[in-house]
Amino acid sequence: MSAPLLAVENIGRRFGGFVALEGVTASFASNKVTAVIGPNGAGKSTFFNVLSGVLPPSTGTMRFKGRDLAGTPQHRFAHLGIARSYQITNIFPELSVHENVRVAAQAFRSRYDIWRDRAALTELDDKAAAALAAVGLTHRGSATAKFLAHGQQRALEIAIALVADPELLLLDEPTAGMGPEETKEMIALIEKLAAERTILLVEHKMKMILGLSDRILVLHHGRLIADGNPQQIQSDPEVRRVYLGQNDGYA
């Protein structure tokens, strides 16, 4: 096993008196797909928000490619090579699809330049086109983003994350609200992406997770209760207890 891309040690997060995440230790190797599962309120979103810099952890350390992330503001994460998508579609609704991706690409090229003509940065158009092609949205480039179908918006969101060429891609329920057909396409897309980069995803669709993931983390009440490959997780008694006890049909 190569040196981990991301290593978190004993991280926790509190909101006032409420402990959302506690003592999670894990490391993630390159080019693997890891799924994070757990019942509602297990701390999955908090975990993702900590990993993507939205929330600084209350305790613990995070290292990305050996670099300590303590005190790193959220916007630096994209520059380090960590990009994410959101559970609820999170795009630039009034911009065109192409612009959505282009402006994301621009973050690595020009952020405060007020003199140049933005159209002059033609390489951004190429990058945007490539990212759109990767998610199969080339034909919708000129459409206004808010008019896309739901599945296409999810794909656009991944394109926005992808154009950063991240080494670590965090996908928060990429298939949320999708029909079976769209889900299938999304799975294919994730498999394609997984060939080149490390992916961490939160999902509820168990069948999809089992088919897709190299490794599964299970969170419950903010704690990591299991960590292993799909077979191990499926047979883990603690996980079974949690899911059957919940009886919410996730398993």
Add this chain to the structure above:
Amino acid sequence: MMSSKQGKSGASRRDVLAGLSAGTALLAMPWVARAQGETIRIGFPTPLTGPFAAEAKDQVKSAELAVKLVNDKGGIAGRKVELLVRDDKLNAGEAATRTLELIEKDKVHAVVGALSSAVQLAVNEVTRARGVIYVSISQSDTINEVKDFSRFTFHEALNPHMTTAAVAKHTFKQGTKVAYLVADYAYGHEMLRGFKRAEAALGATGVGEILHPFGAADYSTFMPRLRSMRPDILCICNFGRDQANAIKQAVDFGMKQQMQIVVPVLLHNQRLAIGPEAFEGVIGGANYYWGLEEAIPSAKAFNDAFRAANGGAVPTDYGAYGFTGVYSLLLAMEKAGGTDTDKVIAALEELQYDIAKGPQHYRKCDHQSVQSVLVLESKKKADMGSEADFFRVVATEPASESILRSCSELGLPA
């Protein structure tokens, strides 16, 4: 904006349309020289909107009366006089814009008006730069001073210095203890300065001054301290709404039982707005009160003309400025035989007039109108003879340069 005339009821649609086309014509030919015999146009910026709208409307009525009287007599050298009323919204920037329009577009021959120190100074600045005659009709000491002096500007209104001098003369005595509640802005400071000077001259004793923020709504927090000063007289040096609220709250705190309340200026419309109870017994100065008609024939004539034109209503203090300001200017134009600026200025400097309140003239050095100052006391409700019978005339301080600051003190050559 447009060159139509705005009357008290506002311009009709036709006026506006006529104004529009006139405006267009004007725009098309701005260079056309104006023939002799054209109408004499007097610009009149006044705050038709805002807290002094009532005073402004009175000013317009009085100014229109002055114009009417002159036109009825055949105008000036055969030329009709027209009053161009503009709403300055009690905002100096708005007033400056309206004045620019009046000068640049309507080509007025003179400007009269403004009802606040700030607005008046703004109009003064615009007219001074463009050599247009301006008769100011709002109280200010600043405008008399050399920094804002304009040889084109004449001050028909009283100024705080003379008002406070007159009021103090008839209220302060040797050994009187005086406390001051002062609005913290130029006008308030000017009034305080005037009272302090009179205080020293009359042998009274100042027991304390409290500055309050300009435009404050609540004065309760100043009352305990004012009371603890144990004055004989409480001088409330502010204006308009501030004055009304301060008096009302002083009364609520029972101050009136222990001290005499004195203000520099008693306003007819504020007394109306606050009611007789709060104002009862309050003493203050004024440029005009309709009750003057018993003693002064010109006041009687003015009142009668005003009543005839306005359904029996009597003119008010600030309203009267509209009349005296416009009328004195028109008298000077008559003497000058037209609107030639230098001739009108010379005529104004020489003018002796008695048109509403006894003899007046403009002092040569600062163009301040030397005039009488009334000292009034607000009547008890039971003593009011009629609806508008608000005040008793305590004294009339006759017109005299002795209650003005000297020319050299103002930084002006005598």
Add this chain to the structure above:
Amino acid sequence: MDAELIAMQLFSGVALGAILIMVALGLSIIFGMLGVVNFAHGALFMVGAYAGLWVASLTGSFWWGLLVAPVAIGLFGMAIERVLIRPLYRRSVDDPLLLTFGLGYVLVEAVRIAFGSDGIPFPTPPELAGVADLGIGFFPIYRLFVVGVVAAVLILVWLCLEKTRFGLIVRAGARDPLIMRVLGVDIAGVWLLVFGLGVGLTALGGVLAAPMRNVNPEMGSLVLAEAFVVTVIGGMGSLVGAVVAGLLVGVAISMTALFAPEMATIVMFALMALVLLVRPQGLFGKPGRA
């Protein structure tokens, strides 16, 4: 400076704060629940004063004005919510703010048309005229009455929020608007009531202030600025914050009036700037709402 004077000054600060609390509380309730910053709040304060005046002059009794006007203006507030503000809930949070800003203009001018641009006398009710000796100094009986009324209203509002189903919903909703949907509460109805309550409170403030300050169309303008300061210091949406900050601002003004009176207005804004620097969400505000 003697202790009696300082005590007296403190007390006038509290009395001054009482009116601020009335206005700020309404502003804060509306914001906390609806997320609407009501820029017409000052104008509604003024409209409340005029309504009180009008009712009092019709009935010949201040008490009817005090009773009827806040209710009537509260109902008027509900009409405003229903007709003007409700269509904006799905839009940007800025839209209700902008709309109420325009509404303030309209209300002020409407009152000018109806009652004239001059002030109108509103004498202190004869039963409450005069001054009382508090031992530390004399204080107008009417102002003592105002403090009493505000205290009573605060207790009523508190009871209503703590002990009734309506209050439960409001408190839950202020914490998390989503909860209401989950609970299946008629949100529209609750919001309507909350807006009416907030407006009614400021109208009550207006009626109470009228005999102290007289009535004029511009009386709401300064009050609005003061109420903003109070709610921001207290934390927008926090009811306890509105009360504490109202008293704090009242006392700060009265103490400044003692030592540097001309700074009495500026101190309010300086206090606010200070609080915002140290604690942007206000003393009792929740950071998440900011």
Add this chain to the structure above:
Amino acid sequence: MTLSAQSLDAGPRPLRARLAARRVPLSILALCLLPWILPSEALAVNVLVYGLVAVGYNLLFGYTGLLSFGHAAFFGTGAYVTGIAIGRFDVPWFAALALGVAAGGALAFVIGLLSIRTRGIYFSMVTLALSQLVYYIALQASSWTGGENGLRGFTVSELNLFGWTVDFLDPVKKYYVIMVFAAAALWFVSRILNSPFGSVIEAIRENETRARACGYDVERTKLISFTLSGLICALAGTLFALHLAIVPLDILHYHTSGMIVMMTLLGGAGSFFGPFVGAFAFLLMEDVVSLWTPHWQIVVGSVFILFVLFLPKGIWGTLMAWRAGR
């Protein structure tokens, strides 16, 4: 929130795209005609000045999505500093102008620094409070600002630059001189909107969370936008001071901020031409209505309410949407 002209370049809306491409020359052409359309030059200069404030404000409100209620502070500071520089220190007019812009920009930077930490409604409140603080400071510092009386005594009757002399009391000449500065500012704003930075602020307006996740320092970008916006407003303030030769204290009051917001929204926030259209419509409406009735505020307020309710894109935005929809 309306779309920017820029973001629709790719869309099938030729008129809009054509206008967008030539927006600076088109604006200048319209401005050249302004004094011949409006009833007076003084009003035309006011439209110019307020239009420019609205343009500056629009950069923040329309394009960055921040509702500031404190822009009167920058407008006023520009005016005051220019007036003080000329009246008290005899600074040449163009240097005074530069000082005014710099001072307004510096104040915007400071107020921005303090207010950008807050979000949403709080941002509006904080900017309002801080600008009121500036108002009260100007009221108190009357030896510098003239206090309530306003600042006076800096009338510029003629402009001298490189041997050229312009009679600044001539209303037409004054208009065109001021227009040159306004046009330069418009070009500058167009430049900003066309730049990569323009993309960033639009992205932040559209979705702040996403923009941050994309790697943009949202706070810093907002601060730059806030400062740029303040600079433009300060320039408008300096021109206001030169135009009227007085600075009224009211210029700093939050009512002025409110007026700027109303103009911007009326014309169309987030569109290049909108703010000028808004200033034009607002001032003309105020002017015409106040000739009919002293109760002009009820008309202006009602029109504003109707716009918020039914035409949130403003005059220009609605016009464009209507053209596009046909």
